[in-house]
Amino acid sequence: MSCPLCGPPESAVIAAGVRAGVGTLVFVTAVVVFAIARFAWRLWTLRENNG
Amino acid sequence: MRWTDHKTVGLQYGLTAVFFLLVGFLLMILMRWQLAWPGQPLPAWLAPMLGEANAPGGIMLPEFYNQLVAMHGSVMVFLAVVPLAASAFGTYFVPLQIGANTVAFPRLSALGYWLYLAGGLVMLASFFVEGGAANSGWTSYAPLAVIAPAGQNFWLAGIILIGLSSTLGAINMLVTIVQGRAPGMSWMKLPFFVWSQLVTALLLLLAFPALQAAAVFQLMDRVAGTSFFMPSGLVIGGVPLQGVMGGGNPLLWQHLFWFLAHPEVYVLILPAMGIVAEVITVNARRPLWGYGLMVGAVLFMGGMSMVVWAHHMFLSGMGTSLSLFFQVTTMIISIPSVILVTSLVMSLWGGSIRFTTPMLFALAFLPMFGIGGLTGLPLGLAASDVALHDTYYVVAHFHYLVGPGTMFALFAGIYHWFPRITGRMLDERLGKVHFWGSFVCMNLIFMPMFVVGLMGVNRRLYDAGASYALAQPTLMWQTHMTSAAVLLGVFQLPFLWNLVQGWLGSGQENHTKGLSGTGLRYNPWGARSLEWTEALSPIIPKSDFLDLTPNTRPDTGTTVAVLGNWLLLASLTMFFGSLFSAYVMLRAGSLEWPEPFAIYPWLETALLLGATAALGDTRIRLIGAHALGLAFVAVKLLNDAVMIRKGLLPSATLQLACWFTLGGVHAVHVFAGAMATGWLAGPSGALKSMDYPRWQARLDATRRYWIFLCIVWLAIVGAFFI
Numbered sequence: 001m002s003c004p005l006c007g008p009p010e011s012a013v014i015a016a017g018v019r020a021g022v023g024t025l026v027f028v029t030a031v032v033v034f035a036i037a038r039f040a041w042r043l044w045t046l047r048e049n050n051g
Numbered sequence: 052m053r054w055t056d057h058k059t060v061g062l063q064y065g066l067t068a069v070f071f072l073l074v075g076f077l078l079m080i081l082m083r084w085q086l087a088w089p090g091q092p093l094p095a096w097l098a099p100m101l102g103e104a105n106a107p108g109g110i111m112l113p114e115f116y117n118q119l120v121a122m123h124g125s126v127m128v129f130l131a132v133v134p135l136a137a138s139a140f141g142t143y144f145v146p147l148q149i150g151a152n153t154v155a156f157p158r159l160s161a162l163g164y165w166l167y168l169a170g171g172l173v174m175l176a177s178f179f180v181e182g183g184a185a186n187s188g189w190t191s192y193a194p195l196a197v198i199a200p201a202g203q204n205f206w207l208a209g210i211i212l213i214g215l216s217s218t219l220g221a222i223n224m225l226v227t228i229v230q231g232r233a234p235g236m237s238w239m240k241l242p243f244f245v246w247s248q249l250v251t252a253l254l255l256l257l258a259f260p261a262l263q264a265a266a267v268f269q270l271m272d273r274v275a276g277t278s279f280f281m282p283s284g285l286v287i288g289g290v291p292l293q294g295v296m297g298g299g300n301p302l303l304w305q306h307l308f309w310f311l312a313h314p315e316v317y318v319l320i321l322p323a324m325g326i327v328a329e330v331i332t333v334n335a336r337r338p339l340w341g342y343g344l345m346v347g348a349v350l351f352m353g354g355m356s357m358v359v360w361a362h363h364m365f366l367s368g369m370g371t372s373l374s375l376f377f378q379v380t381t382m383i384i385s386i387p388s389v390i391l392v393t394s395l396v397m398s399l400w401g402g403s404i405r406f407t408t409p410m411l412f413a414l415a416f417l418p419m420f421g422i423g424g425l426t427g428l429p430l431g432l433a434a435s436d437v438a439l440h441d442t443y444y445v446v447a448h449f450h451y452l453v454g455p456g457t458m459f460a461l462f463a464g465i466y467h468w469f470p471r472i473t474g475r476m477l478d479e480r481l482g483k484v485h486f487w488g489s490f491v492c493m494n495l496i497f498m499p500m501f502v503v504g505l506m507g508v509n510r511r512l513y514d515a516g517a518s519y520a521l522a523q524p525t526l527m528w529q530t531h532m533t534s535a536a537v538l539l540g541v542f543q544l545p546f547l548w549n550l551v552q553g554w555l556g557s558g559q560e561n562h563t564k565g566l567s568g569t570g571l572r573y574n575p576w577g578a579r580s581l582e583w584t585e586a587l588s589p590i591i592p593k594s595d596f597l598d599l600t601p602n603t604r605p606d607t608g609t610t611v612a613v614l615g616n617w618l619l620l621a622s623l624t625m626f627f628g629s630l631f632s633a634y635v636m637l638r639a640g641s642l643e644w645p646e647p648f649a650i651y652p653w654l655e656t657a658l659l660l661g662a663t664a665a666l667g668d669t670r671i672r673l674i675g676a677h678a679l680g681l682a683f684v685a686v687k688l689l690n691d692a693v694m695i696r697k698g699l700l701p702s703a704t705l706q707l708a709c710w711f712t713l714g715g716v717h718a719v720h721v722f723a724g725a726m727a728t729g730w731l732a733g734p735s736g737a738l739k740s741m742d743y744p745r746w747q748a749r750l751d752a753t754r755r756y757w758i759f760l761c762i763v764w765l766a767i768v769g770a771f772f773i
Contacts, residue, residue, distance in 0.1 A: 010752065013641070017639040019642070020639035022306060022637075028625065032628075043229070046202055046606045047237055049606035050234065
């Protein structure tokens with residue numbers, strides 16, 4: 001019987017695929033979030049110009 | 052009335068969401084009836100409405116019960132609560148609170164509403180097609196959803212439309228807040244409600260594209276016979292599934308679905324917190340405690356909510372390393388939640404509290420959210436989730452967050468802002484009947500679910516477990532819960548009557564408690580934020596988007612058009628990133644992957660690069676870019692048709708499935724770009740002579756879009772051919 005958390009042992013390749021896919025999704029998200037954070041930082045540095 | 056006015060659109064969202072709320076509620080009553088009295092006929096007046104196909108002899112079929120489960124969740128989340136929390140309140144009140152005269156893109160705002168309405172109606176229409184509505188839960192897990200009847204296609208089409216609507220709404224909200232703040236309305240002076248809407252919009256912008264990508268894949272699986280989510284060797288009812296190539300990964304759907312659906316929880320809860328913060332400060336008559344801390348917490352919470360999604364999947368066999376990562380992030384995200392609730396509670400300290408109806412709902416939100424949040428912790432840890440997963444405990448947990456949690460906050464918002472919308476108060480006595488009835492009934496429904504769940508009863512049994520020995524002691528709770536649910540419906544009648552009465556103008560008028568000395572009719576609470584005080588403060592200058600649009604704001608360093616354009620590209624990056632992640636997951640998870648199947652698509656690549664290079668500010672260059680873009684689409688279609696004639700069908704291999712889907716979706720975007728370029732050359736050309744900077748902004752936005760499409764195309768070609 002396979003472990004409910006790990007899945008059956010023969011699924012090592014599938015698990016590797018899942019890790020790669022999730023890693024790609026996290027990477028893309030990180031890039032976009034970084035770009036947004038960079039813009040947010042610019043907003044913060046310019047905040048005194050309001051008014 | 053102007054259809055693009057943000058107040059009109061906000062009201063449209065609100066009224067439509069309340070309609071869907073009633074639909075979702077009625078679906079729930081049908082479910083609860085079945086759970087309380089499984090196998091017994093429905094009431095004589097109700098059974099004919101369901102029809103003999105769904106309830107022969109008045110006894111509900113399990114298949115129809117599954118449709119109710121799926122559609123109750125889908126309607127409540129996608130069509131009722133989120134549009135009410137984010138779109139209705141946000142579109143109506145954010146511009147007022149920041150001192151803007153409208154939203155950044157009024158026509159897009161209206162379009163967003165109509166897309167949402169269309170998506171909702173498409174989803175509901177599925178009840179009338181053969182086989183009925185979607186029946187695989189609101190999560191639409193594959194492979195179950197892939198082999199479901201045609202109603203699932205309607206569900207998927209609805210999701211794509213609602214996703215488009217959410218994306219447009221999110222871009223609009225973000226640009227409005229960043230670019231539309233009145234002079235002097237600096238970041239740390241923004242009402243907390245605006246911050247909550249800002250983070251909500253960011254989540255919608257970044258998370259919804261993943262579900263749209265997943266919906267495209269599932270449509271391909273269902274319509275074109277691909278196997279993105281279909282594993283090899285699938286056996287249904289003891290019979291091997293024929294005609295499916297297999298090799299796909301059901302976990303792919305779960306990852307993409309929860310990538311949206313977990314942030315969606317925060318899309319529900321953050322506007323709710325913003326409303327509660329608003330109501331508490333007004334009725335406790337003191338400012339928020341720890342405003343800066345709350346802003347930091349809501350930003351941190353928004354960011355973290357993007358990386359907790361797989362705590363819904365501990366039992367999917369995704370592996371212990373991923374489980375560990377998502378357990379840690381889930382525990383971390385509980386910290387800002389506690390900060391927010393603590394700050395709201397502390398805001399009451401030393402206040403002069405008025406127990407008005409909105410305040411009662413806002414106060415009730417705090418413990419209800421607390422119960423929902425704290426009971427989520429055991430579900431966020433894999434060890435305890437093994438026992439609790441898929442039991443009624445989970446149902447109780449998330450309903451405490453959405454039912455007495457978010458819904459109470461939304462009721463608070465309706466009672467609080469109704470006078471601002473109509474100039475009339477809602478009746479306080481009816482409001483209190485509504486509150487106390489709802490408060491008691493909500494707890495009577497959901498608290499016993501914890502007990503039933505802890506006793507191990509699975510949440511998806513259509514007979515509530517009547518055929519299982521372990522569930523026997525819990526069956527009487529099911530009857531009590533149904534009685535409480537019916538009573539909850541009865542207690543919504545005073546609310547609906549109150550709304551109608553107040554709307555038609557015969558409700559209790561209360562002009563005497565207006566802001567001290569002002570005589571302002573619609574400020575009965577003595578609130579101080581801009582949406583209540585704008586009319587009496589002519590010295591407060593408003594932001595006018597007509598002036599702002601082409602100009603760079605000194606405190607943001609950007610324009611409305613540029614920011615909107617970049618946000619669209621961010622959303623598209625998430626969309627294509629999700630498609631690529633799927634490709635990576637399938638390719639890396641396959642033991643063998645075929646060689647490239649065709650010659651390198653030189654011609655398409657040249658046409659696309661040519662279209663991008665041709666783009667310029669002369670009419671001939673724009674027409675050239677338009678023609679080259681259309682030529683790209685034509686050649687792509689031709690190539691795909693040739694491949695299909697040669698037997699290289701999307702259903703043949705996972706590689707071909709990815710190629711046709713990624714390439715097809717990209718081609719749709721190229722077609723949209725070509726049409727936009729043609730519009731610049733044609734109808735929009737007149738603007739060039741009248742207002743060159745505005746026209747130039749459109750051209751720059753189009754150029755960025757084309758460059759983005761080139762990058763995506765090169766990535767697709769690179770992934771498949773290099």
